Amino acid sequence: MRNGRTLFVAGDCATCHASPDRHDETLLGGGRSLNTAFGTFRMPNISPDPKDGIGSWTLEQFIIAMREGVLADKGNAYPAFPYTSYQHMTTADLRDLFAYLKSLPPVEGRQPDHDLKFPFSIRRGIGLWRLAFLSGAPLPVEVGKSERWIRGRYLVEGPGHCVECHSPRTFAGVIPDDKRFAGGPNAEETGYVPNITPDETGIDYWSIEDIARYLKAGVTPIGIRAGGDMKEVIKNTSRLTDSDRLAIATYLKTLPAVHALGPGQQQPNHGEKVLLLPPSANSAATSKVGALAGRPAELAKANALYVVSTKPFYLDKPANGTTAQPDGKLLAAAELVVLARNGNWLQVRLRGWQQAGSESAFYARRGQRIMQAVLSSKALSDMVHDRTIRDPETGQDWTQGSLTMWISSDGLSADLQRLWHYSDELMSHTCAVCHARPDSKDFLANQWIGTLGAMRHFTSLDDDQYRLLLTWLQYHAKDVSTEAGSTGR
Incomplete structure (x- = not known):
């Protein structure tokens, strides 16, 4: 049960599926709406309620949903549910996560279906999407890598599904291979999710300890606090072990660096002249x-x-x-x-x-x-x-x-x-x-x-x-x- 709880936290499940009006992460009645360019996604009830949640699901049905994106009650799942990352989770971990979810309180109430634009509203089309873009392949075996790196890769690429938010997407909702983790517009298109590759436009200047500290306290090396959905993510990563946070940080620092400027971000200085901040940058009308x-x-x-x-x-x-x-x-x-x-x-x-x-x-x-x-x-x-x-x-x-x-x-x-x-x-x-x-x-x-x-x-x-x-x-x-x-x- 402890491992299931860890995976629940690492997967940030409550951020999407907890009932917004309950203020209790164990009440997974769903109800949150996600307004995107494709339309409005509504987060479903995943509590163990047998009628409105997943209480009647078998372990096999749960694993199929997590790995293949096929729901026991609705068929094809939209990739707003990040099964493209969850497919990398081990059977043992999926079993433990399912056991933990089944131990939580059942919540009555079925959420309305998604309200999507045509042609995205046709669920059968998602079957073609899955055939084209869902590999189903496990994470490749890496020889010579440390246990910390392997654990970090698993958490980042699997339950943590970091790539799903921190990457741009094509018109078809696919993440380009050469832009993975490079940042992009958030799902609601109201902001920008930053580049977390070890490029100078990303987290190149962050140390492994900086990243681990951010995952615990939500403060960047220059004192900026996590905002938006990342605040909810930090609430979860702060409850991981120090070892797991360091593992995540270790893996992120080995990602292929992608040079991708965010909105308003200045192009790094590649010249020989050292550029200093103007005096006005160190002054403020209200002291910090x-x-x-x-x-x-x-x-x-x-x-x-x-x-x-x-x-x-x-x-x-x-x-x-x-x-x-x-x-x-x-x-x-x-x-x-x-x-x-x-x-x-x-x-x-x-x-x-x-x-x-x-x-x-x-x-x-x-x-x-x-x-x-x-x-x-x-x-x-x-x-x-x-x-x-x-x-x-x-x-x-x-x-x-x-x-x-x-x-x-x-x-x-x-x-x-x-x-x-x-x-x-x-x-x-x-x-x-x-x-x-x-x-x-x-x-x-x-x-x-x-x-x-x-x-x-x-x-x-x-x-x-x-x-x-x-x-x-x-x-x-x-x-x-x-x-x-x-x-x-």
Whole structure:
């Protein structure tokens, strides 16, 4: 039964056949409609109901339906039911899948038949289609391939039926051999399914681990979340074993590469000149890190808050309804002690270090340029200084001090670890796209400024993402000791 459940999940059966109004993947009463260029396909009831589902089917009838596309009650099945892929499943696996389906709750109710355009509405014509395009051949034996690759090929080409969605089709609904997995319009013709071959227009830059991680979490190496029907697929692939996800990824990376641009996709640069993203590509009207801000109830209880995105501060609380000139700005992850609350305004204190000769930069650490604020001349005059220390290695003077200020309560978080977790994920989705992910402790805090800065133009990070990622790298550099749950100040 466990294997049958795995095949049910790998085959994404519930996405098409679960009753849309039940919100239960085990209730396979059908009812979903698929509007295509051929007409409207309606997903049938495949629950074990003896009258309206497949409860009266024998194992032999089930295997014939899955491998040959012939239904016990209706005859020829349209290839919207992906038996062209299911034909590759083993008899043992089909038996286990059938046993699992028979164990699920029966659902009453027969779904209406498909509503297709002529001549596709003639089911007998599908018999000719099957004769022409359904090979019935098992997957060829591959000598010298690893068990992981063989398992991946089976899942992709068989129960997973990935090729059915990720390939273009001819007028006759056939996938051209030289375009397999190369992407194409989705069945509803409302979007585009991407190229998943290892070409530069597909997943060439994805590592095997990237693909496996995507199948588990639904996030691409550049931080884009799965959408559309793929969200439903991820709900299923996330429940496969790590081994099966790696197997799928291993096989996909060995597919023949097909150069096929999707709509709006830029032709890859084959010239010698390195093309950089324009500065505007790294800016956004709304920061992508804004969702990290805490809820008002969370912020109201906290004595220490952390800046999520760059925000202005004021030495005096601005009067309601007025626009005041800021006295400086706070940067990502700056740690603030709350002194007072007044409506939407907070009086806070920021502690840090200033380097002689560049006092307008307010750093979190002495000798380590972890920027937390930029100060105006007025703010400099309000600074309260504690002590001055000369760095024995550089001979530079560093002065410790604090500044009291007013800020609005937006763009703050009481959970530093949430900011750090986001930054960690951002690192994986940015730097690890092109090369092996570096460890934060590979560099000193000050070295990370130039290292990350040199690569910024090759990313699509906005200003706040870049600032937060840099701060996270600096706080976790090899020369910075940070206690858990603290920035270490």
